[in-house]
Amino acid sequence: MADKNVDRVTITDVTLREFGQNVPAAYMHIFTPGIRTKIASELMGAGFRSLEVLSCIHPKVAPAMNEKALRVISEDLGRVDGVNIITLVPNLAGYKTFCSLGLGPDGYNHTMGIFFSAVEAHNLANLGRSSKETVVEYRNILRDASLRHIRVVAYISAAFGYMDPKTGVIVRADPNEINRHIDLFFDLGARTMTLSDLQGVADEGETAEILETILELRKGRDRDRIGYHPHHISGDQALANSKAALDLGIRRFDASLGGTGGCITGAPGNQPTEKLVRFFVKSGVKTGLDEYGVFALAEKIQRELYSRIPLSRYLPPNKGR
Numbered sequence: 001m002a003d004k005n006v007d008r009v010t011i012t013d014v015t016l017r018e019f020g021q022n023v024p025a026a027y028m029h030i031f032t033p034g035i036r037t038k039i040a041s042e043l044m045g046a047g048f049r050s051l052e053v054l055s056c057i058h059p060k061v062a063p064a065m066n067e068k069a070l071r072v073i074s075e076d077l078g079r080v081d082g083v084n085i086i087t088l089v090p091n092l093a094g095y096k097t098f099c100s101l102g103l104g105p106d107g108y109n110h111t112m113g114i115f116f117s118a119v120e121a122h123n124l125a126n127l128g129r130s131s132k133e134t135v136v137e138y139r140n141i142l143r144d145a146s147l148r149h150i151r152v153v154a155y156i157s158a159a160f161g162y163m164d165p166k167t168g169v170i171v172r173a174d175p176n177e178i179n180r181h182i183d184l185f186f187d188l189g190a191r192t193m194t195l196s197d198l199q200g201v202a203d204e205g206e207t208a209e210i211l212e213t214i215l216e217l218r219k220g221r222d223r224d225r226i227g228y229h230p231h232h233i234s235g236d237q238a239l240a241n242s243k244a245a246l247d248l249g250i251r252r253f254d255a256s257l258g259g260t261g262g263c264i265t266g267a268p269g270n271q272p273t274e275k276l277v278r279f280f281v282k283s284g285v286k287t288g289l290d291e292y293g294v295f296a297l298a299e300k301i302q303r304e305l306y307s308r309i310p311l312s313r314y315l316p317p318n319k320g321r
Helices: 015-020 033-045 067-077 092-100 120-127 131-147 175-187 204-218 235-247 273-282 291-306
Strands: 010-013 050-055 084-088 111-117 152-157 193-197 226-230 252-255
Touching: 010 273, 015 033, 015 050, 015 291, 033 050, 033 067, 033 291, 050 067, 092 131, 111 120, 111 131, 120 131, 120 152, 131 175, 152 175, 175 193, 175 204, 193 204, 193 252, 204 226, 204 235, 226 235, 235 252, 235 273, 252 273, 273 291
Parallel strands: 010 050, 010 252, 050 084, 084 111, 111 152, 152 193, 193 226, 226 252
Antiparallel strands: none
């Protein structure tokens, strides 16, 4: 049973961003800006007040994230106050795109999402550079974003470890280093910090142990601002991990409809939004979401998109977190 002190959670649906980055160019006639805008509106209609929709990465990496599509979707959605529409920004070039598209508070008022890895090898594989280089660049970006009053959320990838694809050895992240990064990016203006298990390398016991260590290092500070983002081939295992996080007082969770998504070096899936909502409802935890509406939307997307668009098992670089 969930911790009685945790009676409400925030679920960020990442379907459009995770799935969208995975859609091959040959299927853009199905995954149109119009259908993406409609899905985003339906997610908000089901009660979501936080969702990832876009990513400012190169269209050679993710064809669906070309600037024309980003512009059309932003214009069609319009400015939606009271909802965190999150757009990921992997680097300075992405930040320039974010600003040029008018996604800041003077325009469409999106929240900017930044991400880097707690394990050097994963950062090199996912972002093509060292963690230090990434953090230095984000420092400069966030200073400018602060002047523009852009909302920022941050993600630490591989916070639960990274499995070397060549050796199969799992490299665990340093909890003390994670804690220092949490403090750094909160100081730089990030509103929340989400810890990600990109490869699904931790079971519920390991998830609880790692989270508990980090929370103890923080001595209770900002627990309500820390989130959990699991990837896992097994949606049920991801849900079990989320229960472990919930029992430790974590209130923020990422999920995707049908569990679609993945990372260049990770498990090809996330935890299913609809199953996570059902788990919370059964546990007596408030989500603010329409459970039946979420399930209906998951079925609709499975029928209209997932069954018609074959995705690669792994994502190209600069795509996951």
